[in-house]
Each structure stands twice: as structure tokens, then as C-alpha cells.
Amino acid sequence: xxxxxxxxxxxxxxxxxxxxxxxxxxxxxxxxxxxxxxxxxxxxxxxxxxxxxxxxxxxxxxxxxxxxxxxxxxxxxxxxxxxxxxxxxxxxxxxxxxxxxxxxxxxxxxxxxxxxxxxxxxxxxxxxxxxxxxxxxxxxxxxxxxxxxxxxxxxxxxxxxxxxxxxxxxxxxxxxxxxxxxxxxxxxxxxxxxxxxxxxxxxxxxxxxxxxxxxxxxxxxxxxxxxxxxxxxxxxxxxxxxxxxxxxxxxxxxxxxxxxxxxxxxxxxxxxxxxxxxxxxxxxxxxxxxxxxxxxxxxxxxxxxx
Numbered sequence: 001x002x003x004x005x006x007x008x009x010x011x012x013x014x015x016x017x018x019x020x021x022x023x024x025x026x027x028x029x030x031x032x033x034x035x036x037x038x039x040x041x042x043x044x045x046x047x048x049x050x051x052x053x054x055x056x057x058x059x060x061x062x063x064x065x066x067x068x069x070x071x072x073x074x075x076x077x078x079x080x081x082x083x084x085x086x087x088x089x090x091x092x093x094x095x096x097x098x099x100x101x102x103x104x105x106x107x108x109x110x111x112x113x114x115x116x117x118x119x120x121x122x123x124x125x126x127x128x129x130x131x132x133x134x135x136x137x138x139x140x141x142x143x144x145x146x147x148x149x150x151x152x153x154x155x156x157x158x159x160x161x162x163x164x165x166x167x168x169x170x171x172x173x174x175x176x177x178x179x180x181x182x183x184x185x186x187x188x189x190x191x192x193x194x195x196x197x198x199x200x201x202x203x204x205x206x207x208x209x210x211x212x213x214x215x216x217x218x219x220x221x222x223x224x225x226x227x228x229x230x231x232x233x234x235x236x237x238x239x240x241x242x243x244x245x246x247x248x249x250x251x252x253x254x255x256x257x258x259x260x261x262x263x264x265x266x267x268x269x270x271x272x273x274x275x276x277x278x279x280x281x282x283x284x285x286x287x288x289x290x291x292x293x294x295x296x297x298x299x300x301x302x303x304x305x306x
Contacts, residue, residue: 004027008030008035011030011035011037012026012027012030014037015029015030015037015040015041015044018041019041019044019045021044026040029043029044029047190259191259194259195251197247198247198248198250198251199251201244201245201247201248202248202249202251204244204248205231205244205245205248208231208232209232209234211232211233211234215234215235215236216232216233216234216235216291217232217233217234217235217237217284217285217289217290217291217292217293218230218232218291218292218293219231219232219233219242219284219289219292219293219295220292220293220294220295221242221246221263221294221295221296221297222294222295222296222297223255223256223257223297224256224297224299225256227255227256229246229249229255231245233284234284235283235284235285235290235291236283236284236285237283237284238280238281238282238283238284239273239277239279239280239282239283239284239286239287239289240273240277240280241284242263242273242284242289242295243263243273243274243275243277246261246263246297247275256297256299257297257299258299258300258301260274260275260299260300261274261297261298261299261300262274262297262298262300263295263296263297263298264295264296264298265293265294265295265296266294266295266296271287272298273295
């Protein structure tokens with residue numbers, strides 16, 4: 001037997017759920033209708049009714065043979081059988097028409113969702129078939145009300161699901177907006193703190209100190225555009241003083257110094273000084289920046305707003 005596609009497998013599952021028939025029968029009927037679910041369901045119940053009518057005919061014939069009834073009685077039975085067949089055919093056509101209308105009405109309201117089809121037809125076809133309904137004197141009006149009730153229930157469930165999804169999406173949107181606002185406020189506070197710190201450092205480094213020549217270390221720092229900044233330090237000053245000096249120069253945007261940066265040697269990464277530099281007590285002389293040195297400013301990219 002040839003393999004079928006995933007969509008055809010779903011149709012086969014839906015057909016078997018609706019009709020409660022076995023997979024082999026379901027596949028045979030679906031293939032004969034070119035995998036049209038509506039036509040396949042109609043064909044299945046037509047075949048079921050036809051089998052029932054053939055069984056009735058067979059029982060009548062057996063009854064004639066068993067009782068050895070007369071020719072006249074046989075003719076009467078044949079006439080009665082013909083009337084039964086005609087009446088049954090009318091009932092079969094009516095049942096098929098009702099089934100098609102019901103199926104089309106369901107699809108027009110609920111769409112083609114297999115989960116909706118399963119739920120609807122499980123309830124609908126677990127009850128006796130249309131012939132049994134007629135035999136039990138259940139009016140077509142009550143049956144229609146049952147169908148409408150099923151459809152309304154599906155609509156209510158679908159509306160509830162949509163509302164829940166909309167509420168969830170709304171809450172997600174609120175949380176996202178709140179997070180963005182908090183992040184923007186935090187970034188603003190950070191910028192204000194950085195500015196306050198740099199203003200204090202700028203005031204600290206406004207005046208040059210008098211340093212004896214034999215203790216003087218000349219430090220030159222170059223930014224990414226090639227602009228140089230030079231200042232004299234005492235050889236026993238902390239190397240972190242150089243970072244604080246460059247940090248104070250960042251108040252001027254023309255100096256091209258970002259909020260976060262580090263200082264490096266031109267041809268080596270063995271020394272990198274930033275705001276998290278641990279050896280703040282090491283001196284300029286101890287690190288090897290005496291009597292002079294050249295450092296490069298390495299700007300870090302600022303965090304985006306996203």
C-alpha cells in the first residue's frame with residue numbers, strides 16, 4: 001500500500017473519528033472521493049444505508065422460503081418490499097441531504113480546523129444515526145436545535161480562546177513597555193552619575209602640579225582620531241590616576257571618549273587600564289611608565305536601547 005502525505009493522514013484521522021470506521025475502510029472511501037472529506041462522509045453513510053436495505057431484503061426473502069408461503073402471499077410481500085425500498089430510498093436521499101447541509105453549515109461557521117471537526121462530530125455521531133433518530137420519533141426540529149447548539153458552543157469556545165490570547169498579548173505588551181521605560185530611566189541615571197563623576201575629576205585635574213624633574217613621568221594618550229593629550233605625573237602616582245585624568249577629558253564630546261573605555265599600550269595588550277582595574281595601588285614607575293609612555297584610548301560600544 002502506497003504511503004500518504006501528512007495532510008491526507010490528518011483527513012483520514014478526522015474521517016475515522018467522525019464515522020468510527022476502521023482505517024482501511026476510511027482510506028478506501030477517501031481515495032474514491034479524491035480525498036474530499038465532505039463527499040467521503042456522505043458516501044460512507046450512503047453505503048451504510050444501502051447495506052441496511054440489502055439486509056432487510058435478504059431477511060424478507062428468507063422469511064418467504066422458510067414459511068413456504070403461497071404465491072399470492074409472495075406477491076404481496078414483493079409489493080410490500082418494493083414499497084419499503086422506495087420509502088427507504090426517499091429516506092436515504094433525505095438523510096444524505098440533511099447530512100451535507102449540516103456539514104456545510106459547520107464548515108462555514110467553524111472553518112476547516114481538524115480539532116473543531118473532531119469535537120463536533122464526536123458528539124454528533126456518537127448518538128444513533130439518522131435512521132435510528134427517525135425510528136425513535138425524534139423530530140427533525142430537535143435535531144436541528146442540537147446541531148445549532150453544538151455550533152454555538154464551538155463559537156463560544158473560539159471567542160473565549162481569542163479573548164485569552166488578546167489579553168495575554170496585551171499583558172506582554174505592557175510588560176515590554178514597562179521594561180523599556182525602566183531601562184531608559186536607568187540609562188539616564190547612569191549618564192547623570194557619569195557626568196557628576198567627570199565634573200569632579202575635571203575640577204581635580206584643572207591645575208598642574210609642580211613635580212621635580214627626576215620624579216616626573218610624561219604621559220601621552222592618543223584617541224581613535226589621532227588627537228593627543230599630554231600630562232605630567234609623579235612617578236609614584238597610582239597608574240589609575242592616568243585613567244581618571246582621561247575620564248575627566250570625556251566631558252568634552254570633541255575628545256571622542258565614550259562612557260566606557262580603557263587605556264592600552266600601542267603594541268601590547270599586557271596592560272589594560274579601565275574602571276575595573278584591580279591594581280589601583282600600583283605606581284607609574286612600577287608598571288614601567290617612567291620616565292614617559294604612550295597609551296591609546298580604546299572606546300567600548302555603548303549599549304543599544306533595544
